[in-house]
Amino acid sequence: ELAENVKSAGKPLISFFGGASSHLNLPIESDFVFRNSLYRSLRKNNDFILPQWSEDFVENYLDNKLNIRQKRLKPVVGFCGYAVKPNTKTNLNVLCSRVKKNVLNSKTSIPPYNWGHVLRRRALDILGKDPNIITNFLIRESPVFLNQPDFKLKQKHRLEFVYNLIDSDYIFCCRGSGNNSFRFYEALCCGRIPVLVDTDCVLPYDFDIDWKKYCVWIKENELHLIGNKIAEFHDNLSSREFVDLQYECRRIWKERVSPEGFFSNFHRHLPITKGTGNRQQATVGCI
DSSP states (O other): OHHHHHHHTTOOOEEEEOSTTTTSOOSSOOSEEEESSOOGGGOOTTEEEOOOOOOOHHHHHSTTOOOOOOOOSSOEEEEEEEOOOOOHHHHHHHHHHHIIIIISOOSSOOOOTTHHHHHHHHHHHHHHTOTTOEEEEEEESSOSSTTOOOHHHHHHHHHHHHHHHHTOSEEEEOOOSSSSOHHHHHHHHTTOEEEEEESSOOOTTTTTOOGGGTSEEEEGGGGGGHHHHHHHHHHTSOHHHHHHHHHHHHHHIIIIISHHHHHHTGGGGHHHHHTSSOGGGGGSSOO
């Protein structure tokens, strides 16, 4: 009924769809759809990413002072969270989804819900064996934030998560149940450089921001090269550039990813659906 009233009034309808399943179709027609989770290959022209928000860690835990790390010879890669080893059922489900996508050319095939947690473990195991990487991992066998009734325990886990971010140079970011990484935004918030596994995912303001300038970009089919790519990225930064990039990550979070920053620039989405903007312009004149 609301959608009909908006249409009758000649106004654009903007929908916000959150959660791990927000890549699914909505039952109403919208001029703009902002989703937490989205598959690039399934994206429609009016689909955009809505960042996920929790709190400003720098403000709430670090006395509003950004903790800047100096460059070391080897990069320190951090991860604190849930990751699991694959089982036969998951492997079969992934194989089926890939056959549908690559052999049958199905555009609706998506991996099973726990594939992201398996991918995480696979990458972490690779990094753990890489002599060129210093790891700072706290791997959970189960999710610790959801449905945790013990407030003190939840607070303890939260602090462990925050200080894992602070005590690392790079933060490993890979999808969970949805095709998005909450940790990606939290890393930027703390001025940390994300190591993002590209699982056909979409990022906010991708038409205006060249995200590869701010993170180590790992294609899913190049996961076996993750250590080499991080080391190469790190080696190519001077000590000054390494420090500057941390400030840039914090800046991009404040100006485009935080709630205030995101909605202050909300109007930038308008030309895209009207056909006067270009999603490919991110490589020219972007921030």
